[in-house]
Amino acid sequence: MFNLNQTKKASLPIKMRIRKGDTVQVINGKEKGKTGEVLKTLPIENRVIVQGINLRTRHVKPTQEGExxxxxxxxxxxxxxxxxxxxxxxKTASRVEVFIDKDGSKKRRLKKTGELID
Structure with missing residues (x-):
């Protein structure tokens, strides 16, 4: 027998220009147009979790007796x-540009407005 885990390639994290704490606007899907703060980034899956967006209801069983x-x-x-x-x-959404500052450090700015993010 062979192990299925050995045949799968390991996923590498994707370089994401969106970071935790950024304010983002949803541009596609049922939540289109809504804005919120990024709570968590998942670089391996290329996904983000945004506060108040894409809410799901989950039913949780009691874990302890009496609960x-x-x-x-x-x-x-x-x-x-x-x-x-x-x-x-x-009040506008824009793509992110990564550039090297005069002092040699990488910075992020919005392409549309030129506003520095960090």
Whole structure:
């Protein structure tokens, strides 16, 4: 017998221009037009979790005796291609450009407005 895990290639993380803490706007899907803050990035899957977007309801069984089950609402992940970084000052979404500053450090800025992100 052969092991299925040996035949699969290991997924490598994808370089993501969206980071935790960025404000993003959803550009595709049922939540199109909504904005929120990125809570978590999943680089291996190329997905992001955005606060208040793509909510899912999950029924949780009780784990201890005497505890009751509950219904939990939590954010599900979105594909990174379905969100764009949103400028709260200019009220517009834009692509992100990575450039090297004069001092040699990498910086991110919005292509449309030129606003520095970090």
């Amino acid at each position: 009751s089950g509950r219904i939990v609402t939590e954010e599900a992940s979105l594909h990174a291609s379905n969100v764009m970084v949103y400028s709260t000052k200019q």
